[in-house]
Amino acid sequence: MRKIVLTALAVAAACFAGSLPASSSEAIKPPSQSWGFGGIFGTFDRAALQRGFHVYKDVCAACHSMNLLAYRNLRALGFSEDEVKGIAAEYEVTDGPNDEGNMFQRAGRPSDRFKAPFANEKAARAANNGAFPPDLSLMIKARPSGANYVHALLTGYEPPPPSVKLMEGMNYNKFFPGGQIAMAPPLNADAVTFGDGTPATVAQMSKDVVTFLAWAAEPELEVRKQMGVKVILFLIVLTIMLYAAKRRTWAGVH
Ligand code: HEC
Known part of the structure; x- marks a missing residue:
């Protein structure tokens, strides 16, 4: 009996240890940005969406498909x-x-549907040093703190610290789990020219393309949020009416 309990404890301890962050190779938490589509009243800025599509089309679409659009x-x-x-x-x-x-x-x-840059996964890997550029349709939903993470990833390339030895064809990015990513820094200043005259800095292009990717992953976000606000308003009015009705019903009881 004691043996069983001890084994169970050992297994539980091993599971718990496995769920803890594994020291230094773990990616760091992306900083929070303020997004127009965040919060309960969030909406997508149409100009940012159009600029973001422009960035996707001119830059990311060379490697990444968006099969759901x-x-x-x-x-x-x-x-x-x-x-x-x-x-x-x-x-x-x-x-x-x-x-x-x-x-x-x-x-x-x-x-x-959006035309994919490669005919299949093998062709995509062959063109990218063996790494597969994932489909971006649902990327913002597929990663923890999606929008903040992708923005941090796109703007977070740095020279590797002396303790890190980069593998061939890899790039250092502390926001990517493991710190080494096969995608070279995709954004350079003025990689695109925006029709509305917005300066195409790396941070601006990144914010806009992330806004576009967030819309792609959840196009119904605005409707969902508006519905939420309506439901809350309805519940407040209903509460007031029920309270008034209750007072009236019980008014004569002493
Ligand atoms: C030259 C090809 C290329 C271009 C251009 C490119 N990517 Fe990538 N991307 C890759 C490859 C290859 C990977 C896989 C990296 C890996 O697994 O190490 C990747 C991975 C990613 C990931 C997934 C990271 C993760 O957590 O798994 C995201 C998000 C991403 N790219 C976004 C973008 C965006 C946004 C753009 C446009 C601004 C872009 N990429 C442009 C090749 C590219």
Whole structure:
């Protein structure tokens, strides 16, 4: 009996130890930023969303797919129908088979999904030193403190401290678990030129692309938050009415 209890204790201790952060190789916590879409009244800034899409399209899309988005979803960013048609038409997509049984290329349409940069995972790895650039559709939801983390990652590249020996093809980034990431710093100042004249600093491009990725991961955020506020208001009014009704019902009882 004693033996069983001791073994159980040992197993429990081992499990507990495993859940503790593993000393120095663990990534550090990303600092919190103020996001327009945070808080109970949060909404997405349309100008930031459009700039963020611009950054994704011109920079990140060279390596990262966003398979869950179709070009027509971009209407929600404030692009007109014609603008969306224009964006879709910039891409050549494979369609078919036609009557002869062959696949063929045609210009993209608003109903097409975002074109992926690589045909499959093996091609993506082959072009990226063996590392796989993950799909970004749900990235903000897929990582703890998603928006803050991705912003910290994009802006957090530094020369490695002397204690760290970088493996070949890796880059030092203290926010990435393990500190070594296969993605080279993707953002350089003025990598894009924003149509609205906003200066394209690394911090600005990062904030905008993260806003765009947050929208992609949760396009219904605004509706959800508005509904929450309405429900709270409704409950407050209902409480006041029930209280008044209760006082009236019991008014004559002494
Ligand atoms: C030249 C190719 C390339 C470009 C351009 C690029 N990435 Fe990456 N990215 C990668 C690769 C490769 C990985 C996988 C890294 C690894 O696992 O070590 C990655 C990983 C990531 C991750 C996941 C990190 C994690 O926690 O797993 C995020 C988020 C990311 N990239 C965002 C972006 C954004 C946003 C842009 C555009 C501003 C961008 N990337 C541009 C190649 C690229």
